[in-house]
Structure formats: C-alpha cells, structure tokens
Amino acid sequence: MRARGGGRALGLFAAATYLFLYAPILVLVTFSFNRGRLTAEWEGFTFAWYLKLLDNVQVLTSLRNSLIVAFAATAVCTVLGTAAALALHRHRFRRQGAVEGLVTLPIVVPEIVLASSLVLLFAAAGLRLGFATVILAHVGFSVSYAVVVVRARLAGFDKSLEEAAMDLGAGPWRTFFQVTLPGIAPGVLAAALLVFALSIDDYVITSFVAGVGSTTLPVQIYSMVRSGITPEINAVSTLILVATSLLLMAAYFLEQGRSTRQAAAPAALGLLILGAPFLLGRTAASGEKVLNLYIWSNYIAPETVQKFEKRYGVRVNVDLYDTNEALLAKVQTGNAAYDVLCPSNYPIQILLHQNLLRPLDHSALPHLTNVDPRLLDRDYDPGNRYSVPYFWGTCGIGYRKSKAGRVDSWAALWEPRFKGRVLMLDDARETFGTALKWKGHSVNTTDPALLSAAQALLIQQKPLVKVYDSANFHDVLLSGDVWVAQGWNGQFAKVMDHDPDIEYVVPREGSSLFIDSLVIPASAPHPELAHKFIDFTLEPEIAAEICRTMRYSTPNQAAMPLLPPEIRNNPAIFPPDEVLARLELIEDIGDATVLYDRLWTEVKTQ
Numbered sequence: 001m002r003a004r005g006g007g008r009a010l011g012l013f014a015a016a017t018y019l020f021l022y023a024p025i026l027v028l029v030t031f032s033f034n035r036g037r038l039t040a041e042w043e044g045f046t047f048a049w050y051l052k053l054l055d056n057v058q059v060l061t062s063l064r065n066s067l068i069v070a071f072a073a074t075a076v077c078t079v080l081g082t083a084a085a086l087a088l089h090r091h092r093f094r095r096q097g098a099v100e101g102l103v104t105l106p107i108v109v110p111e112i113v114l115a116s117s118l119v120l121l122f123a124a125a126g127l128r129l130g131f132a133t134v135i136l137a138h139v140g141f142s143v144s145y146a147v148v149v150v151r152a153r154l155a156g157f158d159k160s161l162e163e164a165a166m167d168l169g170a171g172p173w174r175t176f177f178q179v180t181l182p183g184i185a186p187g188v189l190a191a192a193l194l195v196f197a198l199s200i201d202d203y204v205i206t207s208f209v210a211g212v213g214s215t216t217l218p219v220q221i222y223s224m225v226r227s228g229i230t231p232e233i234n235a236v237s238t239l240i241l242v243a244t245s246l247l248l249m250a251a252y253f254l255e256q257g258r259s260t261r262q263a264a265a266p267a268a269l270g271l272l273i274l275g276a277p278f279l280l281g282r283t284a285a286s287g288e289k290v291l292n293l294y295i296w297s298n299y300i301a302p303e304t305v306q307k308f309e310k311r312y313g314v315r316v317n318v319d320l321y322d323t324n325e326a327l328l329a330k331v332q333t334g335n336a337a338y339d340v341l342c343p344s345n346y347p348i349q350i351l352l353h354q355n356l357l358r359p360l361d362h363s364a365l366p367h368l369t370n371v372d373p374r375l376l377d378r379d380y381d382p383g384n385r386y387s388v389p390y391f392w393g394t395c396g397i398g399y400r401k402s403k404a405g406r407v408d409s410w411a412a413l414w415e416p417r418f419k420g421r422v423l424m425l426d427d428a429r430e431t432f433g434t435a436l437k438w439k440g441h442s443v444n445t446t447d448p449a450l451l452s453a454a455q456a457l458l459i460q461q462k463p464l465v466k467v468y469d470s471a472n473f474h475d476v477l478l479s480g481d482v483w484v485a486q487g488w489n490g491q492f493a494k495v496m497d498h499d500p501d502i503e504y505v506v507p508r509e510g511s512s513l514f515i516d517s518l519v520i521p522a523s524a525p526h527p528e529l530a531h532k533f534i535d536f537t538l539e540p541e542i543a544a545e546i547c548r549t550m551r552y553s554t555p556n557q558a559a560m561p562l563l564p565p566e567i568r569n570n571p572a573i574f575p576p577d578e579v580l581a582r583l584e585l586i587e588d589i590g591d592a593t594v595l596y597d598r599l600w601t602e603v604k605t606q
C-alpha cells in the first residue's frame with residue numbers, strides 16, 4: 001500500500017517536472033493555431049498562420065539559409081571531428097595535454113568573445129560577411145563538440161578488432177571503413193546530430209558574422225520578435241520542433257538497432273518538413289535582384305515592402321535596428337552590404353565625416369518635390385545631397401491616464417509612486433536628453449558638469465525603471481506592465497488607437513526632435529535600385545500608407561490630403577506650433593559622444 005502511495009507521489013512529481021519543462025513549448029504550439037494576432041488570448045482555432053508562412057519569403061529564405069549552413073557545418077565538423085578524435089585517441093605525442101586543451105577550449109570560450117573575434121578576423125582577412133563566414137564560424141564553434149563526442153565513443157572501442165583486421169591483411173583505409181567506423185558509428189552520428197542542433201539554433205555568433213542575404217532563421221526570428229511575437233513565429237517554431245523530433249526519433253530507432261525501413265518514415269517526414277522551402281521554391285532565387293534595407297523597427301510595414309517587390313520584380317531584405325548607435329556600429333565595420341539606411345540627422349553627420357555615404361542622383365528622385373521644404377536643406381545635409389527625409393517625430397511620454405493622471409512634465413518619470421512602472425528608451429542621447437531638458441538644458445550639451453548631473457538623475461531613477469527598451473516601448477505600455485514610458489511618438493500613437501486610456505505628451509520643459517532620412521551607403525551594391533526605393537517612398541500614396549501603418553510623422557506634403565482626418569489632426573503625430581517651438585534637434589556633438597557613451601554605460605551597469 002505504502003509503496004504504491006510512494007510510487008504515485010513520485011509519478012506526480014515526475015509529471016510536474018515534465019510539465020514544467022514542456023509547458024512553454026505546449027503554449028507555443030497551441031498558440032500557433034490561435035486565430036487572434038495578439039498572442040496572449042485564445043480566440044479560436046485556425047491553420048491560417050501556417051498558410052501565411054508559405055507566403056513569407058523572408059522566413060522561408062532564412063530557414064533555407066539555416067539548413068544550408070547546418071548541413072555544411074555538420075558535414076565538415078563530423079569529418080574533422082572524427083579525424084581529430086582518432087588522432088588524439090591513437091597517438092601519444094609531446095604536449096598532448098596542451099593540444100587537447102586547445103581543441104576543447106572553444107567549448108568554454110564565451111560566445112560573445114568568439115563572435116567579436118571572428119568579426120575582427122574576417123575584417124582583417126578582407127572577407128565580406130556572408131554564407132562563407134557563417135559556415136566558417138559555425139564550424140569553428142562546434143567542431144570541438146564533435147571531437148569530444150567521438151572520443152567518448154572511442155574510449156569504449158576495442159582496439160584489438162582493428163589489430164585483428166590489420167593482421168588479416170586489411171590496409172588502414174579498409175580497416176577504418178569496415179571495422180573502426182561501424183564500431184564508432186553511433187558516436188559519429190551523435191556528433192553529427194549535436195553539431196546540427198548547435199548550428200541550427202545559434203543566434204549570438206551568427207548575428208555578428210551574417211551579412212545581408214545570409215540571415216539564418218534564429219536571426220530572422222529575433223528581428224521579427226522586435227515588432228512583437230506573432231503567431232507566424234509560433235508556427236515556424238512548431239514546424240521545426242516537429243521536424244527535429246522526427247529526426248531524433250529516426251536516430252533513436254537506428255541506435256536501438258531497428259530496421260532501416262522503420263527509421264526511414266520519420267526521417268523522410270522530418271526532412272520533408274525541413275525541405276519545404278526548397279521544394280516550394282518560394283525562397284529568393286539566386287539570380288534575383290535584391291535590395292538590402294536596414295531600417296528602424298516599426299518603420300515600414302511588410303505590405304509596403306511587398307508592393308515595391310511586386311512593382312520592380314525584386315526582393316527586399318529588411319534588417320532592423322533600434323538605435324542610431326547600432327546602425328553606426330554595423331555600417332562602420334564597412335563589410336555590411338546594405339543599399340539603403342535610415343539614420344537620424346546626427347548619425348548622418350557622422351557618416352558623412354567618414355565618407356561612408358554616396359551622393360544622391362536627384363534626377364532619379366522625381367518625387368523629392370513632395371517633401372515639406374521646412375524639412376529640406378538642413379545644416380546636417382545642405383541641399384540634401386545625401387539624404388531624403390522619411391519620418392520625423394518627437395520624443396515624449398506615453399502614459400496610462402487611469403494610473404498616472406495627467407502628465408505634462410518629465411518629472412513624472414522620476415515619481416516614486418511609479419516605482420517599477422517606468423520605461424526608458426535604451427538610448428544614450430535620448431535618456432540624457434530627457435534629463436537635461438527636464439532641468440532646462442540643451443539636449444546637445446557637452447558641459448561635463450551638466451552631463452554628470454544628468455547622469456546622477458538617471459542613476460537615481462534606476463530603481464523606478466522596469467526596463468530600458470527602444471523597440472517595444474509601446475507594447476509594454478499597452479500590456480499594462482508600465483504606466484509611464486519615455487518613447488517616440490509614432491509607436492505611442494499606434495497603441496492609442498487600441499486603448500483610449502493611453503495618452504502621449506511632449507512635456508512642457510521641451511524635448512528632442514528627430515528627422516530620420518533615407519541614405520545610400522558608399523559601399524551599396526545596388527545603388528540604382530536604392531534610388532528607385534527612395535523615390536518609391538516619396539510617392540504620395542506610398543508615403544501616406546507608410547504614415548498610416550506606422551504613425552510617425554510624414555514629411556510628405558502630397559501625402560497629407562490622403563491621410564484620414566484622425567491621423568492628420570492627431571497632435572501626437574503632427575504636433576501644433578506651440579509644441580514644435582519647444583523641440584530641439586539632436587545634433588552630432590563630436591568628441592563628446594564618447595563621454596555620453598561612457599556615462600550611459602555607467603548608468604546601466606551600476
């Protein structure tokens with residue numbers, strides 16, 4: 001009786017453990033069938049996201065890229081790893097300990113260290129970031145695992161079998177293929193599976209060494225997540241889960257010594273699912289014309305991109321960033337092959353000083369005349385030789401009226417009653433800009449004393465801050481997790497539509513203004529197509545669509561009459577003159593940038 005009771009308790013404990021392990025996956029699989037777009041609520045069953053996936057060229061292409069990389073890395077690592085394991089197992093040589101240590105070292109080196117050193121190495125070797133660099137990197141970080149796994153199997157391998165084969169006259173190759181390899185096959189297979197899994201799943205290193213066009217699935221998913229987790233992502237993840245489980249099942253059958261035929265069915269099904277992007281042919285064809293666009297998240301809708309693709313019969317790679325600093329870092333390495341970027345005004349000055357921009361051919365931009373003249377010919381780019389305004393806007397506070405009451409000062413972001421309910425942008429210039437403005441100073445201050453006072457304010461504010469986030473600050477406000485959020489107007493204007501309890505204000509002390517423009521980097525591989533894209537965004541209907549879907553302020557005068565009145569007259573999107581008078585453009589502050597960066601890093605790490 002007692003034993004049975006104990007058994008039941010153990011069973012329950014085991015079940016609870018498994019539930020804990022698998023609950024997240026179950027939720028993901030379930031929500032991949034959810035009709036609603038907002039992930040948190042169940043709104044009925046649908047297959048729609050799976051069908052939609054079949055049309056998502058970006059996801060399918062990145063899945064294809066992931067598979068190419070994973071298969072290549074697996075093939076190379078399995079051969080190299082097995083060879084190395086055999087050598088280390090069979091021979092005793094000087095400094096063996098050191099050599100073995102070096103072989104396994106990459107397993108313990110932090111990924112981020114490996115990632116940055118690989119980027120440096122590739123840049124020094126003059127290799128352009130792309131497939132080759134991703135595959136090299138994946139081989140680099142996973143070959144050690146292959147060695148370790150095969151060696152473990154070799155440890156239990158009876159050497160006398162090889163000796164017997166040799167005694168019977170088999171040469172070294174024959175011995176290897178007919179005796180050694182079959183003996184260690186499970187180890188080799190396990191090594192291959194492990195390398196495949198490591199490769200298909202890698203984000204950190206790949207995000208450093210992938211160029212445009214070699215984006216893998218994890219990198220693609222991460223970039224999609226920045227505009228919110230969609231059921232489409234759940235659907236891809238579910239498919240990958242099913243496919244890898246099937247492949248594992250096949251490997252398990254083989255290891256158990258079941259017939260190859262039994263293993264064939266799950267293996268075939270798994271490969272079929274993974275091979276779908278190849279079979280459907282919906283991925284980018286290799287000869288196809290491509291435009292590589294690097295733009296802020298929440299700045300262009302997929303349907304707008306698709307219109308351009310359709311019209312010109314091209315494909316657009318869209319990569320996203322959330323700060324000007326991230327953009328600068330990527331472009332300044334010089335080996336990222338983008339065609340169009342969307343920096344704010346001050347990074348344009350920086351890129352110009354470094355000769356990293358290409359002069360525009362105005363004759364290829366007939367719609368430039370649609371831009372509001374007040375946003376043209378500014379100090380940062382006289383005559384708009386290099387840049388065309390795309391969006392402009394303000395930094396302010398988005399807040400929940402029912403929780404915060406009326407907000408009209410930056411002081412709200414420092415109020416103790418909002419402890420844990422404050423969001424700040426993860427952006428040095430904007431956070432310091434806010435602290436400076438609040439105390440009556442310019443957002444372009446370089447005075448070290450004023451800056452360290454601003455830093456003190458930001459440090460003092462830290463216990464109140466729930467999160468520093470420049471990507472989804474609007475979602476976090478919408479979900480109710482924060483009540484007062486520093487952020488940019490467009491994304492707040494978007495969520496105000498979904499929830500009347502949300503309001504946006506440019507505080508009375510004044511704030512920053514940004515003008516974000518499209519530019520073509522000097523190294524752009526497709527400058528002609530880049531001009532076509534820029535001119536496309538200047539067409540009145542397209543500019544109106546971009547404004548309607550993203551809610552930042554369009555600089556396009558011809559688009560204004562095409563906008564519905566609730567957008568055209570929304571003061572959060574198009575601020576009235578008295579607000580405009582309180583705004584200041586963030587400018588390049590030259591050497592003081594380093595100071596801002598250091599002070600901001602200190603705020604975040606203290």
Ligand code: N2P
Nearest residue numbers: 296297298344488514
């Ligand atoms: C878009 C952020 C607005 C850009 N996600 C601010 N320059």
